[in-house]
Amino acid sequence: MFEDRVDAGRQLAARLEYLRGQDVVVLGLPRGGVPVAYEVAQSLGKQLDVIVVRKLGVPYQPEVAMGALGEDGVRVLEPRILAQARVRDEDLQQVEERERGILDTRVERFRRGRPRVPLQGRTALIVDDGVATGSTARAACQVARQLGAAKVILAVPVAPKEAARELQGPDEIVCLRTPAHFTAVGVHYEDFSPTTDDEVVVLLDAAAKRAADGDRAGNAADFDGDVEIPVGGRSIAGHLYLPKPADAVVLFAHGSGSSRFSPRNRYVARVLEQAGLGTLLLDLLTPEEELDRANVFDIGLLAGRLAEATRWVLDRPDAAGCRIGYFGASTGAAAALWAAAEPGAEVAAVVSRGGRPDLAGDRLPAVTAPTLLIVGGADTYVLELNHQARGKLHCESELAVVPGATHLFEEHGTLAEAAARARDWFVRHLRTPAPDVG
Template sequence: MRFVDRTAAGRRLAEELERMDLEDPVVLGLPRGGIPVAYEVARALDAPLDVIAVRKLGVPYQPELGFGAIGEDGVRIMNDDVLRAARVGPRERAAVERDARQALELRLRRYRGDRPPVGLLGRTAVIVDDGMATGSTAFAACRVARVRGAARVVLAVPLAPADALAWLGQEADAVVCLSSPEYFGSVGQWYVDFAQTSDDEVAALLTRGAMPGERERRGKRGKGPVPADTGPGMDMDMDMGTGPGMDTGMGIGTSMGAGTDTGTGSAPGPGAAGRAAGDPEVVIGAGRTALPGSLVVPDGAPGIVAFAHGSGSSRHSPRNQAVASALNRAGFGTLLFDLLTSDEEQDRTNVFDIGLLAERLTLAVLWLRRERALPVGCFGASTGAAAALMSAAEPHTDIAAVVSRGGRPDLAAGRLAEVRAPTLLIVGGADIEVLRLNRQAAGRLRGEHQVAIVPGATHLFEEPGALEAVAHLATGWFTQHMTPHGAAAMSGPGRPH
């Protein structure tokens, strides 16, 4: 089941919740994408809308690995197993929590303004998100609502994988989900329009949704609004368990390539439009977001390679520029563009939102084919490699070939079997953990693929000759699969078809 956008998903979800006849509900949206969905639910239920924000506590040297979460009113949720395994001491834990608490409070002030939180004491908390991949944030939100005094907790999402739903069913009193695909992948791939929700949109929806609901509730009950929860038990350590959302794998860390190719570019405003295809500076439209890029197409180019990097500026990455120059010398066109705006990349969850990254890369690929009518290949690094493979799994993109440099193809595990584009995974021989993950991902690929190891190279290919080896391998792969000469060679004796 695919949804047109978050508004449509919210209306369909509201239809299911209306049948439940919930008693005295408060609708709580998870920011940011859950707020537009929650707004439609709150309207249908005549309930006040509020935000429920939690923030993951990440291991200091591996922030994507969560050892707990925090919520409003001093709520703390800890996973003792991760704390022990990661050897996070009390002082380190306190420092991470202090920084996370400040960020959480800043976000809530931005969303609510001067409004106090809607009271949950004795009420039904309906927690809404636009979808769940692992469920860790939703799990923490359920705990926070419970500690804040909710008599009943209902979790409602348009879509989620079955294992996450089973786990969350142990915490929520009821779980409502419209779709649970067997091969889930990421949330964004199940929406036609999954454009980023801005902080301003969140604040505006919360303002519109909070007050009318409260007036309606006061009219029904003949009393003023319930005050914000101030009861005991707000500073509690609770075992989060080790369900599918706790990110207990040790393989997702800053040493593994997220955010390593940094640049200084910034995105223009959303009103910008793409310029002529012959102009090196272009802008790719992605919903309400405009993404700047540099397009170089030599005369007689057999195809164009779109570069995708999950964080930092793809345009200003010296590694991407080096590979792009080699491809240009070989006659290929190249598009270096940023999958995230400079503001978006500050939120680490965006860097690992493979659905969002893949959606934007797909838009760029379709734009290139429309503008130039040439075959398009993809070169992905870090989480951009997963985005490239997710995009290649979509039948309508018709991506000719994919090359990954030190990437995270494992993050596209749910779609790897659907990738038909010939895929080359380039990994440094000394990048042990990433090499392991790439080999595992290669085992899921059903189309033509190879794992190429650059001996002695670490994750950033900084060793003498390492990046040149990457450029040589990538040029050879794209030449083999995107040029008439390469296609003819592929058809020769002993070559795979």
């Protein structure tokens, strides 16, 4: 069982380590394959791009694939499924026309003027979050060959044993798990939340920016990796990204029931990274501590851990002098505000998304860092709590309401709006202004 697509991508990258020194382009299949491919590309130090394909679902049973479409006019059909479902030519044509329109729109959206990474004479490493029938993967392989790839490798975390053995198209298949009794890809993930178009664009932009920054700096790489942070005789886990040079870092405190692998927080982190900010996604408790639910709601304990993590960041030579921001979600927002209220707290800005600032209680008036409270318009109970909490803040503050959003910001476009608001707040309060040389 994979925790989520990030975990699957990291495990897959470890299996693909043999490709590190080869001329490889990593190609994610939108949408769900892109977060997996992003981790692979980052781990191996390779370029990331997409191959856009669309499943052709059987009429009246769209979850069953009767084929797939790919860029540049590629079409793959499944004759057995077409015969069993008795799909008429006119029905097939209607599905194709609809899916081709969606495919063309997504190609335009995902690339946004960004040129396709050249494949001529190179190895195309096609990555998805899993394989079911294999028709989508076959279409992607055909697209890669039409674009001149000398070799095509398909890499996925999970696939049915027969599909992994019989799939035609790639020169090589790398699959971590091939269960004999396969039902669906999502069964093999603890968190199989849908990946949005916005998330795909952010990941592609982040990968492109890091590649460009590395080239401009003479291939000096940013720091981007897992870290262990000592806290009171224990250690907590995190994932740190520091651009070179770094002038600001945002620490993420997630809510109860979540983790540093939260797709929502990782999405926000990528948006911040695109703006040149460093990020540290944290688990403020050890796995053993999380078993005690009292710890999860011990805001003082969580705030203390956040403060210790802040000192750890500022003690790093590559983060010396950085301005610090806190991004808190749910109960993590209370921990962020509690930590920001401590005397001498080195925090320059706080953002809460769907947070419970009320749980910081009488600490709120002591917060001096500019604070942005982001709440979904449909999250009425939490919205009222944020109104009350803002009334207790004496610092610069704003309450931003995202229309139509519920507590987890799962509605289309709502997380993107929340992330953009957080980015703008942190850039405004954290980024060091250029010196006046006039």
